[in-house]
Amino acid sequence: MQSLVDVREPVSSPRRIRFERRKVCPGCRSAHANVAWRGRFSDEPVRSWLAWHHYAADVGFEVGDAPIDLARCARCSLLFHRFVPDGPSLSRLYGTWIDDVQIERFEREQGGLGPSQTRFERARSMHRRLLRLHRLAGSPFPFRVLDFGCGDGVTLDVADGLGFEAWGVDPSVTRTGRARGGVRRILPSAEALQELGQPFDAVMLIEVLEHLVDPLGTLEALARLVRPGGALLVEVPDARGWRGPPRTFEALRVVQPLEHLNAFTPEVLARTCRAAGFVPAPRFAWSMRGEGPRGLASELVSSLRPVGTRQYFSRS
Numbered sequence: 631m632q633s634l635v636d637v638r639e640p641v642s643s644p645r646r647i648r649f650e651r652r653k654v655c656p657g658c659r660s661a662h663a664n665v666a667w668r669g670r671f672s673d674e675p676v677r678s679w680l681a682w683h684h685y686a687a688d689v690g691f692e693v694g695d696a697p698i699d700l701a702r703c704a705r706c707s708l709l710f711h712r713f714v715p716d717g718p719s720l721s722r723l724y725g726t727w728i729d730d731v732q733i734e735r736f737e738r739e740q741g742g743l744g745p746s747q748t749r750f751e752r753a754r755s756m757h758r759r760l761l762r763l764h765r766l767a768g769s770p771f772p773f774r775v776l777d778f779g780c781g782d783g784v785t786l787d788v789a790d791g792l793g794f795e796a797w798g799v800d801p802s803v804t805r806t807g808r809a810r811g812g813v814r815r816i817l818p819s820a821e822a823l824q825e826l827g828q829p830f831d832a833v834m835l836i837e838v839l840e841h842l843v844d845p846l847g848t849l850e851a852l853a854r855l856v857r858p859g860g861a862l863l864v865e866v867p868d869a870r871g872w873r874g875p876p877r878t879f880e881a882l883r884v885v886q887p888l889e890h891l892n893a894f895t896p897e898v899l900a901r902t903c904r905a906a907g908f909v910p911a912p913r914f915a916w917s918m919r920g921e922g923p924r925g926l927a928s929e930l931v932s933s934l935r936p937v938g939t940r941q942y943f944s945r946s
């Protein structure tokens with residue numbers, strides 16, 4: 631595959647996070663893009679945001695005054711950071727600096743729930759998503775599903791309970807260390823999946839694409855692992871209405887330059903997934919009839935909502 635990055639940015643001060651520059655849009659590979667926001671990691675509110683994130687390292691020091699260059703693709707409209715942490719820096723970020731303490735504090739501040747309640751809510755929402763993927767893929771048994779970016783593996787536990795065969799990929803050492811049971815099914819990289827043999831019936835990427843250096847390349851690789859007619863679920867933060875430069879935490883959240891390397895609107899997300907070989911699933915699933923009147927009614931209501939950045943697709 632053609633390399634997405636060209637040159638390493640010049641190092642002006644000692645720091646341990648190094649960046650490389652993406653020369654083409656990671657959603658459609660166009661070389662034409664416009665400037666959406668330029669600044670530095672030492673600017674506010676970026677500096678305060680990094681401190682608030684409770685990384686297990688002094689990330690403000692680690693990134694120094696590295697440049698920020700957010701671009702908007704002239705072809706597909708994806709917002710993407712030109713400068714992204716290089717491979718070793720991403721490994722440190724997700725393998726070491728984002729640890730249990732950081733995640734638990736972050737989840738508590740986000741949802742105001744304790745660890746058990748947080749886990750309950752996540753398991754409940756994953757249960758719904760898994761059932762929908764299963765129906766979309768034609769309700770097969772056995773049902774082989776891959777959670778790409780599975781974190782602590784809660785989806786794998788729920789899938790186990792439903793009798794599905796679930797696999798996970800996650801590069802994070804600390805997060806998979808939290809996984810209960812089933813750890814042997816969490817692989818560190820997508821390359822390891824190639825050795826598993828037969829294709830998957832469904833793949834899910836929950837809050838993953840915004841973190842990837844090459845989201846289109848990853849989707850293309852996953853499309854090769856999903857059988858024709860198989861299902862895909864993608865979820866990302868919604869970048870609709872974003873205007874830069876960000877002056878508040880809320881405006882920064884969707885484009886925070888260390889972790890959110892790409893920012894999608896619903897239209898851009900659908901375009902990127904289509905480019906990788908997936909077709910949008912029908913909004914209303916008649917196969918929900920088996921869920922009874924209440925299930926059918928809630929399905930109808932949700933199908934009437936505007937399309938957001940949680941989307942289901944089929945492998946063409």
Ligand SMILES: [Zn+2]
Pocket residue numbers: 655656657658659660703704705706707708
């Ligand atoms: Zn593009």
